[in-house]
Amino acid sequence: MLNFDEERFRKIQGGAVALAEPIRETVGELLDGGAENVYFLGAGGAGVLMLPAAQLLQRRSAFPMQLVHAAEIVLTDSAALGANSIVVIPSLSGTTKESVAVMEFAQAKGAKVIALTGHEDTPVAQGADVNFTNFAADDTSSESFYLQSLLIALAILDARGELDGDGDGGGYDAIVQELALLPDxxxxxxxxxxxxxxxxxxxxxxxxxxxxxxxxxxxxxxxxxxxxxxxxxxxxxxxxxxxxxxxxxxxxxxxxxxxxxxxxxxxxxxxxxxxxxxxxxxxxxxxxxxxxxxxxxxxxxxxxxxxxxxxxxxxxxxxxxxxxxxxxxxxxxxxxxxxxxxx
CATH class of the missing domain: 3.40.50.10490 (Glucose-6-phosphate isomerase like protein; domain 1)
Structure with missing residues (x-):
């Protein structure tokens, strides 16, 4: 295939799926700790890649969810964002100006920030309450971010007993087993x-x-x-x-x-x-x-x-x-x- 490194691609997408258990543990702990809503606050394209996960929660869960432009919420605020909020911030570079700003804004309101980054030694990765780094580049980041955000949504559904085994392909573990087939x-x-x-x-x-x-x-x-x-x-x-x-x-x-x-x-x-x-x-x-x-x-x-x-x-x-x-x-x-x- 033209300009394509198969092994690099497999490693990156496999790395995304491998985050399934730590994501479930983190989400479970936050929900057990009293989390009442989740915000997906990405900037630019990374924010758009959170949309399918947000849609899944909107359609399948009663857990309150919001998907907002990172740069906008810093200027306009959101009354529901606070100490009982989970904030998901995707940033491939980990340095995006709007991502850093919204992370600091959310944390100042007491929210817990989960960062999804492509590089660990970066402001977003280092500043988040929980960071998941899975190296990727522009040509591989879309699939990686789609999968990671899907796992977050599934973890919320799983923790709340809202996963429909028949409609979704099984429980969390069964779905992850199928997702593990995707890199190949x-x-x-x-x-x-x-x-x-x-x-x-x-x-x-x-x-x-x-x-x-x-x-x-x-x-x-x-x-x-x-x-x-x-x-x-x-x-x-x-x-x-x-x-x-x-x-x-x-x-x-x-x-x-x-x-x-x-x-x-x-x-x-x-x-x-x-x-x-x-x-x-x-x-x-x-x-x-x-x-x-x-x-x-x-x-x-x-x-x-x-x-x-x-x-x-x-x-x-x-x-x-x-x-x-x-x-x-x-x-x-x-x-x-x-x-x-x-x-």
Whole structure:
């Protein structure tokens, strides 16, 4: 596969899954200690990657949850954030300005901060009440953060007796056993997508604009891939739109020649994407659908597949990115303005 280190990828995703037990222990201790709510307070793309876990709690648990922009809550506050709050802060670098600020803000209010970082010797990792470091880089961090935040959500459900064994694939331990299959399985999924990634990159290399649609657990990756990869790393204009909102405005922008990338999910919201998939070909011939249901995952149950939609999408879209940067002669690390903005 183009520009891909298989063993490095396996190690990073295996490292994320290996945090299952320490995450469960930490979450259990905090809940036993009187925790009354959980806040996911990430900055930028790392914050978006927390969305599927937050959605899972919203749908399956009565435990209060909030997902808020880190920079905004520091300025606006939140009445429920306090001594009985769990705050989850993802930061790959561990140095992001907004992440440091929100950590200090939350701790000043008495909250307990769990940090998910890619580097241990950093302000966020060192300042958090509990830190989990799993080394990753830009090309591997999405799957890692999706998995770690999923484990936090599952640990909360588990501690509260809210895990539905039939719907989720089993209890916490059973789900983790299936997640442990992913480092190897995702490599094979990537391998199977490689030819299509190359074809998509050829079609997209000169495309100036994409509407990227997703619903349910696919929405986070639609937003993330459009904003943090195509816009930030390739300078390609995108319009991420939730499948629920597509027919309330965005459909009027679709005409012949307009590119639409549809990311489907395997959860209850899949019907939202089905509706978009039925309509778009009637007005443009540039619809591409990425459906995780088409990927083979031996040993992974239907319930767990529904939980890992964003992981699967991130894994295959990374292959598209690898080919795009070569065809466009635009490395994913190239930036224009970072040196002009204080982070």
């Amino acid at each position: 399985a995702l490599v094979e999924v990537k391998r199977g997508f490689e030819d299509r990634a190359a074809s998509l990159a050829e079609a997209y290399k000169d495309e100036p604009y994409h509407i990227i649609v997703g619903g349910g657990s696919a929405w986070a990756e639609a937003w993330y891939y459009g904003t943090c990869i195509l816009e930030e790393m390739q300078w390609i204009r995108t319009r991420p739109v939730h499948a629920s909102d597509f027919f309330h405005g965005t459909l009027e922008l679709v005409e012949q020649g307009v590119s639409v990338l549809l990311l489907k999910s395997e959860d209850e919201a899949r019907a939202l994407a089905d509706r978009v998939e039925s309509f778009v070909p009637t007005v443009t011939d540039k619809l591409e659908v990425v459906d995780p249901a088409s990927f083979e995952l031996p040993g992974v149950s239907k319930g767990v597949r529904a939980l890992i939609t964003p992981v699967l999408l991130a894994a295959v879209l990374e292959r598209l990115s690898a080919h795009l940067e070569v065809l466009r002669d635009h490395p994913l690390t190239t930036r224009r303005y970072y040196r002009r903005v204080e982070y």
